[in-house]
Amino acid sequence: MNTDRRSLLKSIAAVSAGVVFPVTMTGCRVADPKPSDSVELFSWVVMMPDNTVRIRIPQSDIGQGVVTTLSQVLAEELDLKWSSIRPEFFDPLTNLKRNNVYVYTCTESSWSADRLFNPMRMAGAQIRQMLLTAAARRSGFDVADLRTEESSIILPGGGRQSYAEVASAASHIAPPHPSRVKLKDPADYRLIGKPIKRLDLVPKTTGKLEYGIDVDLPGMLYAVVQQSPVYGGKLVSFDEQAIAKMPGVVGVVRIAAGPCGLNGPLADGGEDYGMDDAVAVVADSFWRARKALLALPIEWDDGEFAHTSSESIMADLVSRAGRPQPVVREAGDFAGSIGRAHRVIEADYSYPFMDAMPLEPINCTAWLNSDGLQVWASTQFAQEAHRLAAVTAGLPPERVQFNLPYVGGGFGRRCQNEYVSQAVQIAKAIPGKPIKMIWTREEMMARGYPPPITISRFKAGLDEKGNVIAWFNRVISGTAPDQSYGPARLPHYVPNLRIEYARVKTPQPFGWMRGVAFTQHVWMNQGFQDELAVAAGRDPVDLYMDLLDEGSVPTDLKGRDVAIRRIRHMRAVLKRVCQIADWETPLSQGRGKGVSVSDFSYWDTYHTGTASSVVEVTLDGKGGLRVDHVYVVMNCGRILNPEVVRGQVEGSIFWAITTALYGKITLKDGRVVQRNFQDHNVARLATACRNIVVELVESDDHPAGVGEDAVPIVMTAMLNAIYDAGGPRIRSLPLSDHVLSFRKQDGSDALPGKPSGNL
Amino acid sequence: MGSIMMRIELKINGSTMSAEVDDDTPLLWVLRDTLKLKGTKYGCGIGQCGACTVIVDGQTARSCSLAATAAVGLEVTTIEGLSANGDQFVQKAWQDIRVPQCGYCQSGMIMAATALLGKKLFPTDEDIDREITNICRCGTYDRIRAAIHAAANGRT
Ligand code: FES
Ligand code: FES
Numbered sequence: 001m002n003t004d005r006r007s008l009l010k011s012i013a014a015v016s017a018g019v020v021f022p023v024t025m026t027g028c029r030v031a032d033p034k035p036s037d038s039v040e041l042f043s044w045v046v047m048m049p050d051n052t053v054r055i056r057i058p059q060s061d062i063g064q065g066v067v068t069t070l071s072q073v074l075a076e077e078l079d080l081k082w083s084s085i086r087p088e089f090f091d092p093l094t095n096l097k098r099n100n101v102y103v104y105t106c107t108e109s110s111w112s113a114d115r116l117f118n119p120m121r122m123a124g125a126q127i128r129q130m131l132l133t134a135a136a137r138r139s140g141f142d143v144a145d146l147r148t149e150e151s152s153i154i155l156p157g158g159g160r161q162s163y164a165e166v167a168s169a170a171s172h173i174a175p176p177h178p179s180r181v182k183l184k185d186p187a188d189y190r191l192i193g194k195p196i197k198r199l200d201l202v203p204k205t206t207g208k209l210e211y212g213i214d215v216d217l218p219g220m221l222y223a224v225v226q227q228s229p230v231y232g233g234k235l236v237s238f239d240e241q242a243i244a245k246m247p248g249v250v251g252v253v254r255i256a257a258g259p260c261g262l263n264g265p266l267a268d269g270g271e272d273y274g275m276d277d278a279v280a281v282v283a284d285s286f287w288r289a290r291k292a293l294l295a296l297p298i299e300w301d302d303g304e305f306a307h308t309s310s311e312s313i314m315a316d317l318v319s320r321a322g323r324p325q326p327v328v329r330e331a332g333d334f335a336g337s338i339g340r341a342h343r344v345i346e347a348d349y350s351y352p353f354m355d356a357m358p359l360e361p362i363n364c365t366a367w368l369n370s371d372g373l374q375v376w377a378s379t380q381f382a383q384e385a386h387r388l389a390a391v392t393a394g395l396p397p398e399r400v401q402f403n404l405p406y407v408g409g410g411f412g413r414r415c416q417n418e419y420v421s422q423a424v425q426i427a428k429a430i431p432g433k434p435i436k437m438i439w440t441r442e443e444m445m446a447r448g449y450p451p452p453i454t455i456s457r458f459k460a461g462l463d464e465k466g467n468v469i470a471w472f473n474r475v476i477s478g479t480a481p482d483q484s485y486g487p488a489r490l491p492h493y494v495p496n497l498r499i500e501y502a503r504v505k506t507p508q509p510f511g512w513m514r515g516v517a518f519t520q521h522v523w524m525n526q527g528f529q530d531e532l533a534v535a536a537g538r539d540p541v542d543l544y545m546d547l548l549d550e551g552s553v554p555t556d557l558k559g560r561d562v563a564i565r566r567i568r569h570m571r572a573v574l575k576r577v578c579q580i581a582d583w584e585t586p587l588s589q590g591r592g593k594g595v596s597v598s599d600f601s602y603w604d605t606y607h608t609g610t611a612s613s614v615v616e617v618t619l620d621g622k623g624g625l626r627v628d629h630v631y632v633v634m635n636c637g638r639i640l641n642p643e644v645v646r647g648q649v650e651g652s653i654f655w656a657i658t659t660a661l662y663g664k665i666t667l668k669d670g671r672v673v674q675r676n677f678q679d680h681n682v683a684r685l686a687t688a689c690r691n692i693v694v695e696l697v698e699s700d701d702h703p704a705g706v707g708e709d710a711v712p713i714v715m716t717a718m719l720n721a722i723y724d725a726g727g728p729r730i731r732s733l734p735l736s737d738h739v740l741s742f743r744k745q746d747g748s749d750a751l752p753g754k755p756s757g758n759l
Numbered sequence: 760m761g762s763i764m765m766r767i768e769l770k771i772n773g774s775t776m777s778a779e780v781d782d783d784t785p786l787l788w789v790l791r792d793t794l795k796l797k798g799t800k801y802g803c804g805i806g807q808c809g810a811c812t813v814i815v816d817g818q819t820a821r822s823c824s825l826a827a828t829a830a831v832g833l834e835v836t837t838i839e840g841l842s843a844n845g846d847q848f849v850q851k852a853w854q855d856i857r858v859p860q861c862g863y864c865q866s867g868m869i870m871a872a873t874a875l876l877g878k879k880l881f882p883t884d885e886d887i888d889r890e891i892t893n894i895c896r897c898g899t900y901d902r903i904r905a906a907i908h909a910a911a912n913g914r915t
Pocket of ligand 1 (some may be wrong): 800801802803804805806807808809810811812821822823824
């Protein structure tokens with residue numbers, strides 16, 4: 001790969017062609033204006049005179065590698081020379097004006113490959129046709145006699161015309177209708193499916209890559225914010241005079257509560273959870289703004305949640321779990337069959353609030369002047385950020401330019417755009433100057449968008465042979481969208497089944513977090529199934545395989561084909577992971593293994609991957625835990641770039657380990673107790689598993705998401721492994737709240753847990 | 760309030776740079792906002808995450824927790840000082856092993872690894888666990904470990 005990385009950086013920062021707004025700055029630096037003879041083709045690419053090609057990436061790069069993988073997709077059909085590619089992030093205003101030409105611009109649900117594989121291949125193929133037609137006219141040959149290769153058109157007899165030479169003529173040719181475009185045979189792929197190195201690999205090792213937090217503009221000021229420390233609280237007053245004379249302080253800005261933007265496209269069920277009042281101190285440096293904010297006297301009205309805590313919420317959920325709740329799935333006769341069961345097993349599982357905590361703190365830069373508004377923010381949803389910025393500024397969208405930099409981690413946290421509203425409000429109060437607002441880590445932890453606190457009550461009946469004949473699950477969660485898929489979209493068709501689901505309002509707004517409700521419910525469901533296997537004296541794999549029974553799918557089920565496909569895929573990856581993990585071989589005393597399998601089937605038409613994991617752990621009997629081995633087998637359809645997929649699976653494994661060991665946000669008197677990483681640890685090298693085996697299944701299916709599928713299964717397998725090793729049954733998180741010594745005969749435990757410890 | 764503004768000279772990446780700072784300003788913000796060396800990142804501000812790691816006189820330092828004035832007279836190396844083109848041996852190992860995902864933690868990781876490899880020719884896994892306590896939320900730990908070993912084995 002001979003990619004010119006420096007020009008990649010420039011191009012990422014460059015102005016999007018076709019934008020009429022008088023842009024002077026973009027990305028993070030003064031733009032290198034495109035030469036006037038650069039040619040935009042069909043919104044997706046810009047052909048440069050030197051035959052390099054800018055590809056518009058309609059997603060945020062949050063570490064999942066879309067800059068590379070989506071370039072592979074388009075470049076494949078366009079026959080681009082890989083080293084000539086200069087990706088740049090899409091412009092939301094262009095997308096708005098051109099009626100969503102970029103198809104899918106929200107970066108969530110691991111959807112980039114699924115939703116853009118077809119549109120970007122088609123765009124590449126259409127542009128190729130346009131170039132071929134132009135070359136045919138120019139050369140007098142028939143289109144059929146021409147070929148393309150490495151950003152050039154090859155004429156009969158071997159003559160070549162570069163794409164750049166015919167680009168201008170091609171731009172006057174209408175793109176062919178997709179029905180008249182033939183896509184490549186996958187057997188001919190030379191980019192898709194190949195382990196190409198990321199286009200941004202080198203700048204990610206030199207510190208030169210620019211994230212939102214690195215935006216630097218002439219005369220820029222800095223803002224630091226504090227929001228209501230209690231969720232739902234209101235700002236009463238602040239004493240600006242107290243800090244007015246502190247060095248560098250420019251002003252104090254009152255930020256009004258309001259929308260935070262949709263957390264996904266409306267069509268995908270996006271919702272706006274809103275943000276609270278806040279105060280910002282603006283100064284000539286971050287450090288001075290922060291110091292002044294700490295010194296600023298602020299009075300808050302704590303509002304309705306002033307006395308709400310995780311404990312009181314959980315007590316409420318538990319009491320509700322004692323009463324019937326709305327039924328979301330039912331089959332057979334649970335009440336009757338449980339009475340006939342040979343054994344009845346019951347358990348309550350619970351899940352705390354959590355926080356995604358991406359490493360780049362939330363930030364946004366906004367600059368309002370007579371030309372309009374410019375905004376820069378590391379976000380997962382730039383389209384909505386642009387809309388929210390315009391609404392907040394009271395400007396028509398065409399007067400707002402949104403610049404999307406690289407993102408230092410998203411994990412769902414940046415689907416919300418409340419920081420964009422905040423920065424724009426600050427820019428409105430202090431117009432004429434670019435102002436970069438940065439949240440401290442403390443502010444991030446105080447104001448997360450957590451997955452909901454949840455209780456999951458199970459009751460199941462086994463027959464004499466240890467088969468599950470009755471399954472009951474009642475789930476009550478805090479504020480969230482409808483996540484009943486978590487308990488209800490089991491791939492199992494137990495004959496007598498009843499699933500209930502309800503939500504109550506809790507203080508924090510809801511937020512996506514890597515793995516979403518699957519992390520919660522795959523673990524709770526399969527933790528309980530592991531309990532059933534133990535009670536029945538059965539191998540859990542044996543029990544899962546019995547439950548994953550095509551024959552149990554009702555013949556009149558709507559979406560029966562999907563149900564059967566899910567079962568087949570799960571059985572296949574489960575079987576395979578047992579082979580590579582040598583499942584049947586027992587481990588020595590103090591060691592244990594667990595297993596889990598799942599897909600991400602939110603609904604019947606949701607295109608999902610399937611994965612299975614075996615995890616081995618060691619307990620030292622003194623509270624210490626070590627994760628020894630993690631095996632994952634994943635079937636994610638066609639793989640765009642195996643190295644990128646592996647990275648996503650590896651990342652998911654450590655995400656699962658952090659979630660299991662430390663994942664918890666505690667609410668006390670409406671406030672988050674944890675202040676920074678000293679109160680909320682995460683997996684580090686010393687806690688990270690050293691032996692990881694990832695196997696990707698080869699498949700010609702449409703590409704599915706890979707960003708989170710391994711999270712739930714790895715966490716579940718790990719927690720089940722603790723029991724297998726002789727430790728306690730884990731029914732709540734995090735492990736740092738548990739005693740991880742060996743189980744006693746009488747069930748009592750002796751020592752405090754120290755799950756971060758090595759042996 | 761309580762802080763004094765002063766002009767300091769810092770030796771950074773072999774050059775002397777001058778900056779006007781409040782005396783309590785952490786080195787991190789002087790590097791990033793005054794000297795525009797933005798490869799050093801802010802993650803937590805309390806010495807926990809290591810995103811701000813630089814090398815001061817051969818030792819790693821969390822620049823968020825070190826006053827810039829305390830670095831006067833010492834040799835400070837930031838990620839920008841490792842190489843002009845990303846070809847320092849640790850950076851190259853990071854590229855070969857394809858460590859970065861979002862990349863945000865990687866300046867700090869590479870600086871921490873560089874310091875470790877400066878002290879130990881062949882760090883063991885235990886050395887790595889003990890010395891590199893930086894946070895990567897994307898979960899690139901497995902590759903970080905592999906890249907440190909690769910850098911150790913590959914250096915000539
Ligand atoms: S920013 Fe310095 S250790 Fe986190
Ligand atoms: S690569 Fe994203 S935090 Fe480490």
